[in-house]
Amino acid sequence: MYELYLDAAEASGADCRTAKAGEIFSLGKAQVEVLAPADAIGENLNNDSLVFRVTYGDASAILTGDMEHEEEDWLLAQGRELQADFLKVSHHGSANGSGEAFLAAVRPQFAAISCAKQNDYGHPSQEALDRLAAYTDEVYVTADSGSIVFLYDAETGQKRVLTAGQKGSAD
Numbered sequence: 681m682y683e684l685y686l687d688a689a690e691a692s693g694a695d696c697r698t699a700k701a702g703e704i705f706s707l708g709k710a711q712v713e714v715l716a717p718a719d720a721i722g723e724n725l726n727n728d729s730l731v732f733r734v735t736y737g738d739a740s741a742i743l744t745g746d747m748e749h750e751e752e753d754w755l756l757a758q759g760r761e762l763q764a765d766f767l768k769v770s771h772h773g774s775a776n777g778s779g780e781a782f783l784a785a786v787r788p789q790f791a792a793i794s795c796a797k798q799n800d801y802g803h804p805s806q807e808a809l810d811r812l813a814a815y816t817d818e819v820y821v822t823a824d825s826g827s828i829v830f831l832y833d834a835e836t837g838q839k840r841v842l843t844a845g846q847k848g849s850a851d
Contacts, residue, residue: 699730701758710736715760716751724748726771731755733764739832739839742786744770744777752782762786765839766830769793769812773804773821783815790818790830790841797823 689696703714716731729745742764747755748771755762767788770777772795791812795803804821812819818841820828826844833839 707734710734713760715742715755715758715762716747724750726751729770733761736832737834738837739766739830740764741766741768741830742788743768746771746777748774748776749779749782752777752779756781756785765789765832766841767791769804769808769819771803772799772801773808774801775805775807778808778811780811780814783811786815788812788816789839791816791820792828792830792841793819793821795821795823799823 686696686698699714699717701714701716705712711734713733713735714730715733717728726746726748729747729751731745731747731751732743734741734743740763742762744767752770762782762785764786765788767778767783767786767790769791773793793804793808795801809819820841820843822828828844829842831838831840831842
């Protein structure tokens, strides 16, 4: 399946490469570490999701795909730094993601869940929301908030979230 996407991207003239766990690269002044994918954990493609840890100054974010508990367990076993200020919650806040052990390692101050209103899957699940509540009361859901932006001021160290309905500057 991935080959289909890779072939299409290459046919478009895009410069393509496969991200591998353990790679680190810079994106402007930010450092990006590829935490996953693992080498196909089981049959579920969700557990082969890209996962990044982005750091900029004293701020950090974990950006997940659709990973579920199996990939979370794999990440925990790797011994990489997982603590982050901001967590893009995996698999749209489904019950089979954002497990207790993973959240204990990340300890997010802010969390964002991307899902549509009245989706066919009932995302986000109450189980995931309850687990997140043990770590932060700043959980944002795109279905309610629209766009979500994590802001970090390197001079003051202030970290905050803006949503589509709020006014503010990203400077």
